[in-house]
Amino acid sequence: xxxxxxxxxxxxxxxxxxxxxxxxxxxxxxxxxxxxxxxxxxxxxxxxxxxxxxxxxxxxxxxxxxxxxxxxxxxxxxxxxxxxxxxxxxxxxxxxxxxxxxxxxxxxxxxxxxxxxxxxxxxxxxxxxxxxxxxxxxxxxxxxxxxxxxxxxxxxxxxxxxxxxxxxxxxxxxxxxxxxxxxxxxxxxxxxxxxxxxxxxxxxxxxxxxxxxxxxxxxxxxxxxxxxxxxxxxxxxxxxxxxxxxxxxxxxxxxxxxxxxxxxxxxxxxxxxxxxxxxxxxxxxxxxxxxxxxxxxxxxxxxxxxxxxxxxxxxxxxxxxxxxxxxxxxxxxxxxxxxxxxxxxxxxxxxxxxxxxxxxxxxxxxxxxxxxxxxxxxxxxxxxxxxxxxxxxxxxxxxxxxxxxxxxxxxxxxxxxxxxxxxxxxxxxxxxxxxxxxxxxxxxxxxxxxxxxxxxxxxxxxxxxxxx
Amino acid sequence: xxxxxxxxxxxxxxxxxxxxxxxxxxxxxxxxxxxxxxxxxxxxxxxxxxxxxxxxxxxxxxxxxxxxxxxxxxxxxxxxxxxxxxxxxxxxxxxxxxxxxxxxxxxxxxxxxxxxxxxxxxxxxxxxxxxxxxxxxxxxxxxxxxxxxxxxxxxxxxxxxxxxxxxxxxxxxxxxxxxxxxxxxxxxxxxxxxxxxxxxxxxxxxxxxxxxxxxxxxxxxxxxxxx
Numbered sequence: 001x002x003x004x005x006x007x008x009x010x011x012x013x014x015x016x017x018x019x020x021x022x023x024x025x026x027x028x029x030x031x032x033x034x035x036x037x038x039x040x041x042x043x044x045x046x047x048x049x050x051x052x053x054x055x056x057x058x059x060x061x062x063x064x065x066x067x068x069x070x071x072x073x074x075x076x077x078x079x080x081x082x083x084x085x086x087x088x089x090x091x092x093x094x095x096x097x098x099x100x101x102x103x104x105x106x107x108x109x110x111x112x113x114x115x116x117x118x119x120x121x122x123x124x125x126x127x128x129x130x131x132x133x134x135x136x137x138x139x140x141x142x143x144x145x146x147x148x149x150x151x152x153x154x155x156x157x158x159x160x161x162x163x164x165x166x167x168x169x170x171x172x173x174x175x176x177x178x179x180x181x182x183x184x185x186x187x188x189x190x191x192x193x194x195x196x197x198x199x200x201x202x203x204x205x206x207x208x209x210x211x212x213x214x215x216x217x218x219x220x221x222x223x224x225x226x227x228x229x230x231x232x233x234x235x236x237x238x239x240x241x242x243x244x245x246x247x248x249x250x251x252x253x254x255x256x257x258x259x260x261x262x263x264x265x266x267x268x269x270x271x272x273x274x275x276x277x278x279x280x281x282x283x284x285x286x287x288x289x290x291x292x293x294x295x296x297x298x299x300x301x302x303x304x305x306x307x308x309x310x311x312x313x314x315x316x317x318x319x320x321x322x323x324x325x326x327x328x329x330x331x332x333x334x335x336x337x338x339x340x341x342x343x344x345x346x347x348x349x350x351x352x353x354x355x356x357x358x359x360x361x362x363x364x365x366x367x368x369x370x371x372x373x374x375x376x377x378x379x380x381x382x383x384x385x386x387x388x389x390x391x392x393x394x395x396x397x398x399x400x401x402x403x404x405x406x407x408x409x410x411x412x413x414x415x416x417x418x419x420x421x422x423x424x425x426x427x428x429x430x431x432x433x434x435x436x437x438x439x440x441x442x443x444x445x446x447x448x449x450x451x452x453x454x455x456x457x458x459x460x461x462x463x464x465x466x467x468x
Numbered sequence: 469x470x471x472x473x474x475x476x477x478x479x480x481x482x483x484x485x486x487x488x489x490x491x492x493x494x495x496x497x498x499x500x501x502x503x504x505x506x507x508x509x510x511x512x513x514x515x516x517x518x519x520x521x522x523x524x525x526x527x528x529x530x531x532x533x534x535x536x537x538x539x540x541x542x543x544x545x546x547x548x549x550x551x552x553x554x555x556x557x558x559x560x561x562x563x564x565x566x567x568x569x570x571x572x573x574x575x576x577x578x579x580x581x582x583x584x585x586x587x588x589x590x591x592x593x594x595x596x597x598x599x600x601x602x603x604x605x606x607x608x609x610x611x612x613x614x615x616x617x618x619x620x621x622x623x624x625x626x627x628x629x630x631x632x633x634x635x636x637x638x639x640x641x642x643x644x645x646x647x648x649x650x651x652x653x654x655x656x657x658x659x660x661x662x663x664x665x666x667x668x669x670x671x672x673x674x675x676x677x678x679x680x681x682x683x684x685x686x687x688x689x690x691x692x693x694x695x
Contacts, residue, residue: 354592355546364577368575371556383559385573391567391569392569396561396565400557400563402534402564403530403552403556405554405555406554406555448527468525
């Protein structure tokens with residue numbers, strides 16, 4: 001077993017800041033007792049002197065225009081679940097470590113990712129695409145890995161025999177024990193885990209209860225540590241708060257890009273693809289703007305979704321600035337378990353569906369279609385537009401022109417020469433669109449061949465097509 | 469001639485001024501032997517733009533393409549028609565053995581969208597053929613299309629009025645069509661290879677060989693098409 005622990009030290013902040021590129025000073029605050037204190041702040045705020053632990057009023061006095069958001073435990077919880085779903089692309093065994101960590105069992109999937117180093121760098125890149133920074137640590141036990149990650153040591157221990165010596169150096173403050181236990185340990189002079197471990201177990205139990213030695217044993221792998229694995233929800237719906245309201249489509253797209261990899265990981269975990277995607281842009285006063293895109297076939301690839309969303313978003317008018325976005329996967333359908341990575345470049349080489357989707361996204365659904373002949377004698381009803389790819393070539397007629405005019409044009413030019421005909425078409429009296437016409441092939445003086453008819457009711461002549 | 473020299477001369481990047489470029493270009497047979505003989509590589513070139521100029525409609529400008537479109541129907545990929553001026557008539561296309569399953573008609577609302585759609589269709593590589601009727605061309609737009617065609621390796625056909633012959637164009641193949649009794653006169657304004665001063669005369673009445681021999685999957689050898 002090998003566990004990868006991911007600790008997100010700036011999680012309360014990143015929940016907000018990942019939705020934007022704008023480096024405006026941002027701080028996340030929380031009520032602590034009667035005072036409101038800054039819990040985390042971004043680099044811009046840090047440069048201006050804001051520090052975690054500072055009262056909000058002081059921070060606001062320091063930085064004009066500081067954006068302060070209240071810490072959102074619900075959003076953090078949701079984001080952690082989103083991250084767990086995303087991590088499903090690496091391993092099916094993902095365990096939550098609330099409030100700001102994830103544990104991934106990666107021993108079984110190292111070969112798939114071609115080694116630990118590659119896996120770690122993939123995880124890192126993926127996280128930064130999502131807008132998170134994590135400290136990674138590996139150890140043979142989940143709790144050991146977690147303690148290492150929390151200590152800020154990007155350590156990677158694969159050899160179980162080395163685990164104890166490395167963990168022994170960590171401070172006791174990392175342990176998940178009540179405050180009085182930690183204080184008590186400090187008081188008896190046990191500052192590191194190593195010093196704790198040297199104390200007799202029976203004495204520790206008597207003084208601090210069973211939980212302390214239990215935790216130490218779990219970290220070292222001497223006691224069982226049963227983890228519940230994350231089970232992704234049946235529906236995908238993710239909300240992202242933007243730190244400041246956004247009007248530009250480009251900025252919105254940036255925020256969407258943060259969510260798409262989560263959706264992709266979710267779909268990989270479900271072995272499915274999404275056929276319809278909905279993006280809700282939340283406004284302050286007016287109803288949500290809904291951007292919806294459809295795919296010809298269920299899609300899993302985030303890049304492809306992004307491509308279409310960009311095209312659609314670029315043409316969407318936003319009535320008001322957007323303060324949050326919600327990404328919803330509407331129709332999730334199973335797709336054959338082809339691994340995404342294996343065929344990734346298949347998308348590049350002429351994907352017919354992709355072209356179709358892009359054209360539709362920009363031009364509208366009705367502007368892109370196929371054509372098919374239909375069983376009717378009336379020329380204007382002998383064809384119809386159809387869904388692209390659904391045309392049938394069964395019933396052709398070689399005596400028909402390649403161009404049909406959308407509406408017959410009255411023909412006043414007397415210099416046409418009739419070449420062949422007539423072909424009488426008389427049909428449709430039953431549905432009120434009856435025709436009674438004699439069709440001829442005619443040639444004009446420039447050599448163009450036209451399909452003309454004489455309306456038998458009125459005796460007038462019309463051009464209906466071109467033998468182009 | 470020296471064998472080494474001959475090998476060099478056969479190289480696709482080299483052509484001699486006295487003949488049509490021998491380029492082993494990827495082409496689609498036009499279905500008209502006289503025209504094939506006049507085109508470099510023996511057919512419609514893929515991966516570049518072809519311009520078809522004609523003064524008027526209805527002289528056979530689409531009919532000229534039908535055998536090639538029918539051939540392309542055996543390949544995957546769309547045959548994308550961008551902003552056609554009239555309705556492409558399904559019964560006639562079906563009779564010409566064009567696979568309507570592969571036909572994509574795109575009717576953008578604005579000129580800008582039409583150019584965009586043509587470029588996407590060419591660049592994507594998902595279109596075996598792109599037929600486009602685009603207004604207000606300029607050299608920059610045409611060059612973009614040409615580059616898109618190079619990238620996507622499809623056959624790009626641009627229909628333009630005859631007066632465009634005066635303008636410069638990056639398309640390596642430009643034809644001007646004129647109606648002729650029972651056929652079509654094809655003036656080759658520009659091609660890779662020497663200039664051709666006489667038009668290629670096509671006669672519709674000549675019995676043509678079957679466009680799509682369904683027995684073979686290999687590139688179609690023209691001679692035994694009657695199988």
